Amino acid sequence: MPEVIFPGPEGRLEGRYHPQPQKDAPIAIILHPHPQFGGTMNNRVVYNLHYAFHNMGFTVLRFNFRGVGRSQGEYDQGVGELSDAASALDYLQSMNPNAKHCWVAGFSFGAWIGMQLLMRRPEITGFISVAPPANMYDFSFLAPCPSSGLIINGTADRVAPPKDTHTLVNKLHEQKGITITHEEIEGAGHFFEDPHMEEMIGTVDQYVRRRLTENTR
Template sequence: MPEVIFNGPAGRLEGRYQAAKEKNAPIALVLHPHPRFGGTMNNQIVYQLFYMFVERGFTTLRFNFRGIGRSQGEFDHGSGELSDAAAALDWIQAIHPDSKNCWVAGYSFGSWIGMQLLMRRPEIEGFMSIAPQPNSYDFSFLAPCPSSGLIIHGDKDKVAPPKDVQGLVDKLKTQKGILITQKTIEGANHFFTDHTPELMAECTEYLDRRLAGELSDIRPKRLK
């Protein structure tokens, strides 16, 4: 798992990257929780998501948003972090030009950034939004949401109350042409304390089913 440094909008960004054996393998980008609350690319859930994609033959990248670890710049309340994520995807696509499709997985703050990136990049064919916070962040940009994906959260989450997440899910489920899969982890808080294995089992099952052609878009994706 090589350490990598690549150029971002506010300076260098630090990441961890694993290339797939197949030249045309899909790409996965994994985004970490809030930088102001201890979020880094070494978060245990981010780390496990990274390896979940690696083990399924994805070319995979996780990285530190600006101002975290060896990444340069300062926290920018989401706008700059979205630019960081776009730069990260640009960087990995430049190295792997034969990769046509990609996935984005984000946890907490990272899920908000990931969903915004999804709106900008038509090559993103699947997403995992883990413990999103529609009570704290505006998700109204998902109009419409262009890809099918997984929204997963805990029923004891006090940071992102289940009723708020449910409202987001209900809104997205009214859209035609995509399939939103919702999973709720019983007893789990925002950090999935003592419930990370269950979280990862649900994410893994979802990804495997998508790779098998299930739970997917009704209409074909249009690539840029």
């Protein structure tokens, strides 16, 4: 899979880009967990999400936020990281101008960034939010949430407790015109250690394939 370097707001950003042969393939970006707690684009959840989307026919980009790996800059409390994500989406779109659909998937801190990107970019047609840390970050900016998506978490998550995820999902359910699907993986912790990873990725796969089928009818 080709390594790519593309311009970000604070200098170069490092990514992995996995194209499809079809020029109109849907596109997806995958956002990694918190840079200050060891989060990188090679995190297992991020890596598995990347390949899940590619196997479903998406052209996929995952990348390191500023200050991680070979990406330039330094951690910026989520503000700069949101700008990085916007730059990554710009880059992905510039390489795939004919893409029919655009998705964003994020894990933990990356889920929070992904949901913010959703608010800024109306072209995003679907999202996957894995273990969103609703206990640490304010998600009230999702008013209204502009597109339908999947929120997925583990029942044994001690980093982002399920009760906070339930509160977030219930707030989003009150909004009209979109459908928030909520799935929980029984017994899974924050990082979906085996054997829970396979079940989580399988749930994501089912959801995205169903949405793509609905969109092509």
